[in-house]
Amino acid sequence: MTTTDTTTIPVLTIDGPSGSGKGTISRLVAQRLGWHYLDSGALYRAVGVAAGWGDIDLSDPAALVRCTFDTEIAFRDDGKELRVLVNGSDATDELRTETAGAAASAIAAIPEVRSALKARQRAFRQPPGLVTDGRDMGTVIFPDAAHKVFLTASAEERAERRYKQLNDKGVSVTLAGLLREILARDARDASRAVAPLRPADDAVHIDTTGLGIDEVVDRVLALLPAREA
Numbered sequence: 001m002t003t004t005d006t007t008t009i010p011v012l013t014i015d016g017p018s019g020s021g022k023g024t025i026s027r028l029v030a031q032r033l034g035w036h037y038l039d040s041g042a043l044y045r046a047v048g049v050a051a052g053w054g055d056i057d058l059s060d061p062a063a064l065v066r067c068t069f070d071t072e073i074a075f076r077d078d079g080k081e082l083r084v085l086v087n088g089s090d091a092t093d094e095l096r097t098e099t100a101g102a103a104a105s106a107i108a109a110i111p112e113v114r115s116a117l118k119a120r121q122r123a124f125r126q127p128p129g130l131v132t133d134g135r136d137m138g139t140v141i142f143p144d145a146a147h148k149v150f151l152t153a154s155a156e157e158r159a160e161r162r163y164k165q166l167n168d169k170g171v172s173v174t175l176a177g178l179l180r181e182i183l184a185r186d187a188r189d190a191s192r193a194v195a196p197l198r199p200a201d202d203a204v205h206i207d208t209t210g211l212g213i214d215e216v217v218d219r220v221l222a223l224l225p226a227r228e229a
């Protein structure tokens with residue numbers, strides 16, 4: 001049996017806190033480059049949602065690890081957004097709620113769950129290249145990535161972006177509540193013992209406060225050599 005060496009396939013990692021725009025920017029950059037895209041947060045969210053469907057206690061690590069291995073997760077880009085199928089059902093809307101984000105953040109602190117998702121994430125490294133977003137893409141999953149970005153924005157702007165996003169979908173939330181949730185999730189993601197949210201030493205930092213989506217996409221693409229961009 002021959003094994004394919006994937007280490008020559010270029011990877012662009014985009015890490016950052018909740019609402020910094022990682023998902024939006026990564027997907028657009030991947031489209032522009034014609035590369036694959038991995039939304040790693042969706043994997044943690046999908047396991048959290050599947051655990052909820054199976055009445056699995058979020059404080060039962062052994063059951064959550066079994067659930068991680070047993071959950072089928074598939075992605076389908078419908079041109080408008082990335083749809084996520086969990087065990088064959090389209091769970092995109094449920095996945096995008098703040099409740100699912102908080103559950104994902106809680107189970108993401110369990111080292112065995114993180115290990116169980118490692119190989120799945122690395123399998124996305126396929127020709128001609130991969131753009132991936134998350135919290136530990138540049139530090140743990142693809143430490144050898146040629147291009148690494150750490151996106152940030154002020155917590156207030158991130159809460160406002162989320163407020164607008166949810167309002168547009170008809171979801172009733174308060175700005176103050178969203179700001180509290182965002183700060184709590186950032187604190188949990190950054191303080192966990194394993195693979196905490198932090199920039200890779202070789203990541204380029206982009207503060208997106210006050211920048212539009214197209215401007216951020218252009219700044220990210222400008223980091224790549226002309227032959228790739």
Ligand SMILES: Nc1ncnc2c1ncn2[C@@H]1O[C@H](COP(=O)(O)OP(=O)(O)OP(=O)(O)O)[C@@H](O)[C@H]1O
Pocket residue numbers: 016017018019020021022023024025041101161162164165208211212213216
């Ligand atoms: N630079 C930007 N300017 C204005 N709005 C933005 C910008 N980047 C993203 N947004 C909007 O902010 C919202 C959140 O963006 P997105 O979901 O990409 O963030 P994220 O970092 O992936 O969040 P999470 O980690 O919670 O999944 C979306 O509605 C998106 O359209």
Ligand SMILES: Nc1ccn([C@H]2C[C@H](O)[C@@H](COP(=O)(O)O)O2)c(=O)n1
Pocket residue numbers: 018040041042044045101104105108109133134135136137185189
């Ligand atoms: N690489 C990753 C991606 C995500 N997580 C955890 C922590 C997040 O709060 C949660 C949801 O992620 P999002 O969809 O908001 O990007 O999942 C992680 O620990 N590592």
